[in-house]
Amino acid sequence: MELDKMDENDWKYHGEGNKSLVVSHVQTTEQAFRHIQNIVDYSKNVMKPLLGEKFVHNGEAVKLPIDFVRQLSLKVQRERPESRCDKVMDTFSGCALCLPNLTQLSSCCCFGQHRPPLCIEIKPKCGFLPSSRHVTKEIKSKVCRFCMHQHFKLASGKWKRLSRYCPLDLFSGNKQRMYLAIKHLIEEPQNNFKIFKGGECIYSCKDDADVLQDLDELAQHLRPYFLPSGSLINGHQASKVVLNELIQVLMSALLSSWDCPRTVEPRKTHLPEGRVTCEASILHRDLLWNANTRKLSNHCLPKDCVLAKILGTQMHDNLDIEGLNPLFRRVEQHLQDFPKESRLQIDGPYDESFLEKVQNCPAEDDGSIEYAVGKVHQYRVAMTAKDCSIMIAIAPCGEDDGLDQNLEIQPAKPRFSYSVSILDLDPKPYDSIPHQSRLDAKILNYYLRSTQPNHQEVDNLELTNPGLFLGRDREDCTLVFHPV
Numbered sequence: 384m385e386l387d388k389m390d391e392n393d394w395k396y397h398g399e400g401n402k403s404l405v406v407s408h409v410q411t412t413e414q415a416f417r418h419i420q421n422i423v424d425y426s427k428n429v430m431k432p433l434l435g436e437k438f439v440h441n442g443e444a445v446k447l448p449i450d451f452v453r454q455l456s457l458k459v460q461r462e463r464p465e466s467r468c469d470k471v472m473d474t475f476s477g478c479a480l481c482l483p484n485l486t487q488l489s490s491c492c493c494f495g496q497h498r499p500p501l502c503i504e505i506k507p508k509c510g511f512l513p514s515s516r517h518v519t520k521e522i523k524s525k526v527c528r529f530c531m532h533q534h535f536k537l538a539s540g541k542w543k544r545l546s547r548y549c550p551l552d553l554f555s556g557n558k559q560r561m562y563l564a565i566k567h568l569i570e571e572p573q574n575n576f577k578i579f580k581g582g583e584c585i586y587s588c589k590d591d592a593d594v595l596q597d598l599d600e601l602a603q604h605l606r607p608y609f610l611p612s613g614s615l616i617n618g619h620q621a622s623k624v625v626l627n628e629l630i631q632v633l634m635s636a637l638l639s640s641w642d643c644p645r646t647v648e649p650r651k652t653h654l655p656e657g658r659v660t661c662e663a664s665i666l667h668r669d670l671l672w673n674a675n676t677r678k679l680s681n682h683c684l685p686k687d688c689v690l691a692k693i694l695g696t697q698m699h700d701n702l703d704i705e706g707l708n709p710l711f712r713r714v715e716q717h718l719q720d721f722p723k724e725s726r727l728q729i730d731g732p733y734d735e736s737f738l739e740k741v742q743n744c745p746a747e748d749d750g751s752i753e754y755a756v757g758k759v760h761q762y763r764v765a766m767t768a769k770d771c772s773i774m775i776a777i778a779p780c781g782e783d784d785g786l787d788q789n790l791e792i793q794p795a796k797p798r799f800s801y802s803v804s805i806l807d808l809d810p811k812p813y814d815s816i817p818h819q820s821r822l823d824a825k826i827l828n829y830y831l832r833s834t835q836p837n838h839q840e841v842d843n844l845e846l847t848n849p850g851l852f853l854g855r856d857r858e859d860c861t862l863v864f865h866p867v
């Protein structure tokens with residue numbers, strides 16, 4: 384803040400205590416409001432057209448009384464996880480993003496009165512392997528970023544166990560692969576899987592928890608939704624049935640092609656040819672040896688299902704960070720040469736013209752700034768889609784709502800209505816691109832160091848906490864495929 388440019392009209396009374404009188408800067412509120420409005424514009428004008436009207440709730444920027452925000456921040460403080468408490472709430476901004484509660488079903492969906500709705504949140508992460516000619520390290524086209532990143536996260540202490548989840552299995556459209564992907568998410572949720580019941584989080588990552596106990600407890604919560612009330616199945620068998628049913632419902636929701644009438648065979652999206660399995664996935668070896676390899680590795684999702692929409696948007700990153708870097712530098716150079724240039728819309732406005740730049744970027748590099756900025760925008764859009772979450776709200780519906788014992792004799796499938804939404808669609812900052820580049824190299828180095836003992840470092844990077852490094856690879860596992 385420059386002292387000689389201070390103007391009392393930019394400040395207003397905020398409140399006071401015994402010793403302090405607090406004034407706040409009016410710009411702060413306006414800037415913060417602009418920031419939130421930018422998020423709303425980005426969700427509404429950029430991500431919604433790409434991901435689909437029905438999945439995206441852009442929300443609304445709202446102004447709130449500052450005292451209310453301060454009180455609220457104190458009230459929620461004790462419920463916040465310790466690992467997040469380094470972030471403080473901006474209690475002076477007086478504004479917020481108002482969104483519908485996506486753990487609840489929208490009012491148009493029917494749902495039973497007896498049981499509160501369930502909501503499953505999945506953060507699927509990146510579902511494809513880069514096929515860009517700019518990729519210099521072969522491993523990147525064999526092992527997906529999530530699976531490589533696991534080793535770095537373990538070494539840096541973010542998580543205590545490796546997740547066996549592989550996004551390529553979830554996005555495969557193949558029911559057997561999807562089944563295992565969801566099973567692995569349940570077993571080790573990290574920040575990729577949560578379950579809410581009546582809006583309350585009942586299942587999420589607990590670092591020190593006993594995994595098996597967690598699963599039994601979870602099955603207890605879910606039992607009334609998936610087993611008839613008088614069912615005699617108990618213990619481990621009941622948990623297996625309940626979790627199996629949950630996975631089946633989730634797969635239906637993830638594969639629903641919402642624009643197609645249910646009676647018609649849904650159209651399929653065949654994604655570009657290329658490697659569609661990840662070598663680190665525990666399924667990989669089975670896929671290689673299985674007689675049905677081609678069928679199992681089919682990359683085929685129903686058109687317009689939530690997974691196809693997210694994957695299609697992620698694939699706007701078709702150069703990989705390695706191919707993007709020189710284009711980022713071209714934009715940087717241009718901004719240095721023309722500092723007042725705003726038509727590139729680096730920080731917005733996120734309007735139709737921004738979307739036009741994303742959708743109509745020239746296919747080949749013609750050396751122009753337009754091409755470079757189009758690719759940068761595409762990359763940022765892809766980053767948002769690689770970091771978003773899917774919320775699947777489900778509730779029992781129809782005449783079978785009060786599942787009774789008779790159903791056990793001739794089990795009828797419980798019926799559910801569900802709604803699917805996508806959340807966390809913030810624009811990723813333009814200036815985070817250099818960080819992405821460094822992170823990419825770090826992830827690669829940690830992965831290679833853990834799996835290939837003689838590996839030479841890719842770049843001259845300083846690797847943090849090498850002493851913490853655990854070189855254990857995934858548990859060896861043989862799978863038998865059953866029809867589902």
Ligand SMILES: O=P(O)(O)O[C@@H]1[C@@H](OP(=O)(O)O)[C@H](OP(=O)(O)O)[C@H](O)[C@H](OP(=O)(O)O)[C@H]1OP(=O)(O)O
Nearest residue numbers: 506508532574766767769770809811812815819822
């Ligand atoms: O880079 P990644 O893949 O680790 O993603 C980050 C996420 O970590 P994850 O790998 O999902 O555990 C990370 O998730 P957590 O906050 O760690 O749960 C954030 O979503 C981060 O986004 P932002 O910088 O807060 O906008 C994410 O950063 P971006 O790369 O999307 O900016």
Ligand SMILES: Nc1ncnc2c1ncn2[C@@H]1O[C@H](COP(=O)(O)OP(=O)(O)OP(=O)(O)O)[C@@H](O)[C@H]1O
Nearest residue numbers: 482483484485486487504577770772806807808809
């Ligand atoms: N509209 C909503 N309805 C219900 N739950 C929500 C909603 N928005 C966010 N949440 C919950 O709050 C969590 C954090 O929200 P969000 O992912 O938007 O934050 P973020 O800071 O952008 O996260 P990230 O670190 O992943 O970038 C979500 O994972 C979800 O569980």
